[in-house]
Amino acid sequence: MKIVCRCEDVTYDDVLDAIKKGYTDIEELKRYLRCSMGTCQGRGCNRLLRQILLEQGVKEVPFTKNRPPVKPVSFFLLEDEVEEREGDENE
Amino acid sequence: MSKTVIIGGGVNGASIAYNLAKLGESVTLIERGYITDGATGKCGGGIRTQFTTEETCRIALESSKLFDSLAEELACDIELRKGGYLILAHSDKELEEFKENVRMQNSIGVPSRILTVKEIEAFGVEPYDAVGASFCKMDGVANPFKVSFGYRDRAKELGADIRTHEEVRKISYNGGFEILTDKNNYGADFVVNAAGYESKKIADMLGVSLPIEPYKHEIFATEAMDHFLDPMLMSFSKNFYISQTVRGELVGGYSPLEAEPTEDLTPTLSFAIRAKKLFEEHLPQIKSLRLLRQWAGAYDMTPDALPILGPAGYERFIQANGFSGHGFMLSPFVGRAIASMITGSERYRDLVSSFSFERFKRGVKREKGVVG
Numbered sequence: 365m366k367i368v369c370r371c372e373d374v375t376y377d378d379v380l381d382a383i384k385k386g387y388t389d390i391e392e393l394k395r396y397l398r399c400s401m402g403t404c405q406g407r408g409c410n411r412l413l414r415q416i417l418l419e420q421g422v423k424e425v426p427f428t429k430n431r432p433p434v435k436p437v438s439f440f441l442l443e444d445e446v447e448e449r450e451g452d453e454n455e
Numbered sequence: 456m457s458k459t460v461i462i463g464g465g466v467n468g469a470s471i472a473y474n475l476a477k478l479g480e481s482v483t484l485i486e487r488g489y490i491t492d493g494a495t496g497k498c499g500g501g502i503r504t505q506f507t508t509e510e511t512c513r514i515a516l517e518s519s520k521l522f523d524s525l526a527e528e529l530a531c532d533i534e535l536r537k538g539g540y541l542i543l544a545h546s547d548k549e550l551e552e553f554k555e556n557v558r559m560q561n562s563i564g565v566p567s568r569i570l571t572v573k574e575i576e577a578f579g580v581e582p583y584d585a586v587g588a589s590f591c592k593m594d595g596v597a598n599p600f601k602v603s604f605g606y607r608d609r610a611k612e613l614g615a616d617i618r619t620h621e622e623v624r625k626i627s628y629n630g631g632f633e634i635l636t637d638k639n640n641y642g643a644d645f646v647v648n649a650a651g652y653e654s655k656k657i658a659d660m661l662g663v664s665l666p667i668e669p670y671k672h673e674i675f676a677t678e679a680m681d682h683f684l685d686p687m688l689m690s691f692s693k694n695f696y697i698s699q700t701v702r703g704e705l706v707g708g709y710s711p712l713e714a715e716p717t718e719d720l721t722p723t724l725s726f727a728i729r730a731k732k733l734f735e736e737h738l739p740q741i742k743s744l745r746l747l748r749q750w751a752g753a754y755d756m757t758p759d760a761l762p763i764l765g766p767a768g769y770e771r772f773i774q775a776n777g778f779s780g781h782g783f784m785l786s787p788f789v790g791r792a793i794a795s796m797i798t799g800s801e802r803y804r805d806l807v808s809s810f811s812f813e814r815f816k817r818g819v820k821r822e823k824g825v826v827g
């Protein structure tokens with residue numbers, strides 16, 4: 365069994381199955397399978413997912429949109445960072 | 456040609472398509488992007504029955520019951536978890552209003568009740584400035600993607616024609632409807648307008664003016680943590696909600712009380728910071744968590760914050776829009792009610808009569824239980 369997405373436990377067969385059901389838009393496929401929506405936010409699987417779509421004859425496969433932040437940030441740090449920035453402005 | 460063309464592939468369009476197909480009706484659904492591309496894909500997944508108007512409570516109750524058997528009906532795990540909704544009251548005056556709401560809710564079968572500050576603590580929630588709360592164990596959360604795709608997959612199996620990546624550009628009426636997209640031309644007896652905040656643009660194509668405006672709402676998800684929060688925590692006066700999904704992520708949002716309509720849905724850093732400050736007062740754990748994603752969507756708001764269900768302008772031009780922040784929780788009901796309307800059944804007639812387009816001519820009372 366080939367794994368495509370480690371975070372969300374999605375296999376190669378799962379992807380083929382979904383494509384067969386008509387999910388050929390990478391954004392839709394991502395949401396249907398949760399593939400690329402795990403903790404690593406697709407860093408581990410997004411390229412594979414694109415590759416499978418291309419391999420299955422889907423012509424245009426755009427890169428998926430990422431939701432901010434680019435990397436997970438701690439809420440705690442988030443505040444510090446902004447207070448620092450606000451501090452800078454006051455100087 | 457299908458008897459019915461549905462415009463919009465959000466959870467409501469998908470639910471209507473499924474319910475029509477289940478009744479053996481011919482139906483085509485047209486979605487500009489992909490299924491869940493609109494507000495549905497931005498949604499917090501909350502399901503509740505605690506509203507301030509009786510008509511809304513009634514349809515929310517019906518819908519909440521339908522959710523209980525939906526996983527079985529759609530043969531997919533919709534990640535439903537009914538841990539209740541806990542709505543904080545931040546002043547004695549607000550608590551008095553909640554007591555009245557609970558009385559009304561109980562009278563129609565919604566099992567809500569008032570909580571004391573001690574009882575709030577027992578849910579693992581820091582009361583902070585709360586003086587009490589209203590709680591209903593029948594409320595909860597489910598996964599909007601799973602529900603929408605579940606409806607879409609079953610609808611398709613039952614013969615519904617699902618067209619994605621196709622945009623409706625023009626509609627005309629000449630005894631029947633003609634729907635023109637960027638790819639095709641369709642005829643139909645019924646058109647269902649389930650295009651979310653863009654429903655106004657769809658109705659404009661037929662010269663019907665819907666009182667719907669888009670309002671931006673931001674939302675975030677954290678990384679997963681061990682389960683600690685059972686209910687969806689919510690506040691009307693601070694305008695926030697937060698819940699923990701089956702997977703352990705915290706999903707929450709808040710919105711400024713005063714806002715202007717807009718279609719700009721850019722996520723902002725100031726939202727994340729404000730949200731964190733609001734939530735750490737009641738859930739100190741959040742400080743140590745990492746923010747995984749944040750995004751924004753639009754509520755399709757009517758003047759009374761209640762949906763439009765039924766014809767507008769033409770007898771067979773059916774609206775399923777204006778859902779404000781409640782279109783997901785109502786979708787199982789909406790699918791049934793609209794399908795029943797199209798097939799000429801009387802079953803849901805009384806329940807939906809309060810949500811007619813005509814009501815705006817008479818003047819309306821606003822639903823106050825709106826959040827986010």
Ligand SMILES: Cc1cc2nc3c(=O)[nH]c(=O)nc-3n(C[C@H](O)[C@H](O)[C@H](O)COP(=O)(O)OP(=O)(O)OC[C@H]3O[C@@H](n4cnc5c(N)ncnc54)[C@H](O)[C@@H]3O)c2cc1C
Pocket residue numbers: 462463464465466467468469485486487488489490491492493494495496497498499500501502621622623624649650651652653672673674708751752753754775776778779780781782783784785827
């Ligand atoms: C941040 C946020 C949190 C929310 N939280 C909750 C919650 O906890 N509980 C709850 O019940 N609700 C919640 N909601 C509200 C809920 O998401 C919506 O009410 C619901 O998803 C609406 O579904 P819909 O199918 O009516 O519309 P949408 O999902 O908006 O679907 C409309 C579709 O129509 C398509 N469309 C538009 N124009 C055209 C055209 N010309 N041709 C073809 N297609 C077209 C769009 O692409 C879109 O996919 C939330 C909303 C937001 C933004």
Ligand code: FES
Pocket residue numbers: 368369370371372399400401402403404405406407408409410
């Ligand atoms: S490997 Fe797919 S989201 Fe991480």
